[in-house]
Amino acid sequence: MKGRTTEINTIIGNIPDVTIIEPFELKDGLTKGCISVFVEGLTEAIQFFVEISEQYPFKWHDSETIKFFNSELLDYKHIMEDGSACIHTAHSPVLSKKLNYDIESVKAWIKKYYINRELDTHYEHLIVPRRKFKDxxxxxxxxxxxxxxxxxxxxxxxxxxxxxxxxxxxxxxxxxxxxxxxxxxxxxxxxxxxxxxxxxxxxxxxxxxxxxxxxxxxxxxxxxxxxxxxxxxxxxxxxxxxxxxxxxxxxxxxxxxxxxxxxxxxxxxxxxxxxxxxxxxxxxxxxxxxxxxxxxxxxxxxxxxxxxxxxxxFFGRGKLCDRITESKILMIGVGAIGSIVAKTFVRTGCTKLDFIDFDVKEPENICRSEYSFTTGLNNKTDDLIFELFRISPFFEPIKGGYEFSETFNYFIKSNLSDNQLKSEIEKYLNSYDIIIDCTADNDLLYILSRLNITSSLINLSISNHAKHLICATEQNRYEFITTQFNGSVLEFDTEDLHNPTGCWSPTFKASYNDINTLVQFSIKHINLKMGEKKQLRNFVIETEDQNGFNIKLKEF
Amino acid sequence: MNKSKHLEEVIKTHQITKEKALLDKHIQKKNEVKDALEEKYGTDIYPPFNSGSYAKNTAINTKFDFDLVSPFKRNAFSSSGTLEQMYNDVYDFLYDKYKNEAEVKKQKVSIGMEFYADSDGDVIKIDVVPGRELNQDQYSDDENLNLYVYYKYGNFDAGSERIKTNVKTQINNIKDRATNEKDSIRKIIRLLKVWKNNKGNYPTKSFFLELITIKAFDNNEITGNLWEKLKVVLEFIRDNVTKENFTLKDPGNSSNDLADTLTTYEKQQLSSDMENMLNRIGENDENLKTYFPENQKFKEEVSNKNEYGTNSGIPIPPPKLNFG
Structure with a gap:
């Protein structure tokens, strides 16, 4: 350690405009000393007591392990309660480089906040000491x-x-x-x-x-x-x-x-x-x-x-574009894709989401969707709403329970030939700004494509092994999706499907990671387009697993 | 896949004559509106006429363009009357007369009337385009009209009174080319209308597509089968519509440029849509069906032997391959 103290004295002693007032010594596990730093614009150099911890040049819990104290600077910006300057500095595993960086940062602080008395554009909260109250x-x-x-x-x-x-x-x-x-x-x-x-x-x-x-x-x-x-x-x-x-x-x-x-x-x-x-x-x-x-x-x-x-x-660090987050959204189908979309939307600032799905969450659904084990068998809509409540205090579903889902499904599939009811269904659907259909229900796809829907209607479905994600956003959604899956366009394994125990339809094989990668890629694209107020076009995301993972989005 | 054969089927299933009942309803309603306008405006109006695709021989049966041009006399709304007054007067009249049976709304240069579905579920749409002759009694000689622009229309500003055109010349120009070159121009125009209609509320006017198709034919040696011809037109649009010096002269008034009916972004979108379409069809012929679908209502059922699951003689439904 003595060698290190000597090295610190030598390095700091050689930094321009820095003078060692009290040489560095090892005291109570810390290397302590006093220096003065001069910056052009000062009438005289400013003194700092310096403490260097053992971990230096590495950080400890996100904090610098070197501190520069001067209790006379308390009135200045970015001086902590103990009189230490809050400096933003760079990483280096090399002692000499790190000392140079840190003292450069002190000089930058002096120039910005001591000489120029600059004010930050963002509000700086008062410093409140964290204290325990009754343990x-x-x-x-x-x-x-x-x-x-x-x-x-x-x-x-x-x-x-x-x-x-x-x-x-x-x-x-x-x-x-x-x-x-x-x-x-x-x-x-x-x-x-x-x-x-x-x-x-x-x-x-x-x-x-x-x-x-x-x-x-x-x-x-x-x-x-x-x-x-x-x-x-x-x-x-x-x-x-x-x-x-x-x-x-x-x-x-x-x-x-x-x-x-x-x-x-x-x-x-x-x-x-x-x-x-x-x-x-x-x-x-x-x-x-x-x-x-x-x-x-x-x-x-x-x-x-x-x-x-x-x-x-709450959403200050990142959210989707306002056109999405300010929308009233209806999600139809909250299985693997739908639950991921819903959770992503809620995490990224959406607040008004309704859900339609009459399915019950089974234990085997959990590994590739946004549900949890501990809620047992439960209606997917109820379960998802509960999950989403835990994420965002602003998420506020209006409709979305089992009864609502059953009613919707009955009405939309039973009344296509009744013009008055059809018009009522259209009016209801058009009260949403965005409708996301993740059911992969081709009957519903057909019905939706025959309705006069003015909302942004987006259909998302996936092929086996999550080889492709197909997103239909245009009026020709039925023709688009049926053409993509007619066996002559998209190529994927149609035999190796997952057969759940019991009398269930086979389902696709893909992990949470496989599905989520494609869903996030598609949301990214949709967000970009909507944020730029551009028209959404049908698209297919294709993936390739040979020679590493490759992903490509093709707009139609 | 034989692309040209598919495109021929698309045209066949979109023939307007296949929707005779609906066509007749449109014609009947158009005549009713025409009579109502003539009764209301008497000697202040020349006979309204249909300028839509049906009049130009370029109609398809999934969207009927019935545009009823209503030529008014110069002094119909007093000698100092404005085009705006004309437009609003016609709107007020149509609204009062049809408000209980149709949604009547102001559109770019027309007044749109969408009649509520009848007992067959059919919806009739008629657009009335009010126009005014340039000088009193001049219309009989030159057939020129001034149109009122109600709201922003490409680069035309709302409230603008500067669209002067000759609708009859427009109709004849398209109709003559479409009729004389029915195996090329007319078919391509119909295919582009199928494509546009499939896109939903697409900003490009049908008239724009008609003119750009003709321009593509005038600028290129277009030969080959139907797909090859269509491809050249799609490439022409892709490559030219965003060019700064690109113009589409209105045959009714050469100082009108139809290119101005689209904003810069809309032109870029049109070009990009053409590029995507060409790329996707280039990658897989089957994608042609996405852009140019047959009208399922009139698709003839073909024998499905040799198709999926029929080899055993017992039809097996195709498996579900899209998942959520």
């Missing part, structure tokens, strides 16, 4: 609501616990905010979650909207209740006292307080604080012969974790 962590998820809060507005809120898990080694309870009520307990607004989440058991919390950021420097959130002394109005403290009395019988239980403030002109952030019933950070004081609630100013605030789960953040 556990708590997290609260909120969502934007259609309501304008006024400054100092306070009241009750409903929240529901969605899971009790772990955050690293700590127990962690995650909850969602359901609705806001006024101080007289009258409901003001509900959060936009799906109805399964809305139906969870509700508990009481409180909130106050303070409008301005609870921070002295726009970097770190307040630490002690005393920081709120000039912010929280006496009425609210009185309200807190009342609430504590109201729940006195639950002494020792927790009660969340959400503190709301604006992060942009139109956006509110809520930050949760944990309160313990019987131990609220307030006390009574007699002023002019009257008891008044006062803040326990020295008490540390038990901030809890809070996440904004509004649609734009």
């Amino acid at each position: 556990a962590c708590f997290a609260y998820f909120f969502n934007e609501v259609d309501y304008q809060f006024s400054k100092n507005q306070y009241g009750y809120l409903d929240y529901s616990t969605i899971n009790m898990g772990h955050f690293h080694k700590d127990r962690c309870t995650s909850s969602i905010i359901q609705s806001f009520r006024n101080k007289d307990n009258k409901e003001l607004v509900e959060a936009k979650w799906n109805f399964q989440i809305k139906s969870l058991e509700k508990h009481i919390g409180v909130y106050i909207f303070i409008e301005n950021t609870p921070s002295k420097n726009n970097r770190w959130i307040f630490e002690k209740w005393g920081d709120f002394a000039d912010i929280l109005p006496p009425d609210f403290l009185k309200f807190l006292h009342f609430v504590e009395g109201q729940f006195r019988k639950n002494e020792g239980a927790h009660l969340p307080l959400m503190i709301g403030y604006k992060i942009t002109e139109s956006e509110i952030h809520w930050q949760a604080v944990m309160l313990e019933i019987g131990n609220f950070p307030i006390y009574g004081e007699k002023v002019n012969q009257q008891w008044v609630s006062q803040l326990d100013k020295e008490r540390i605030i038990d901030w809890a974790m809070t996440r904004d789960c509004s649609y734009k953040y």
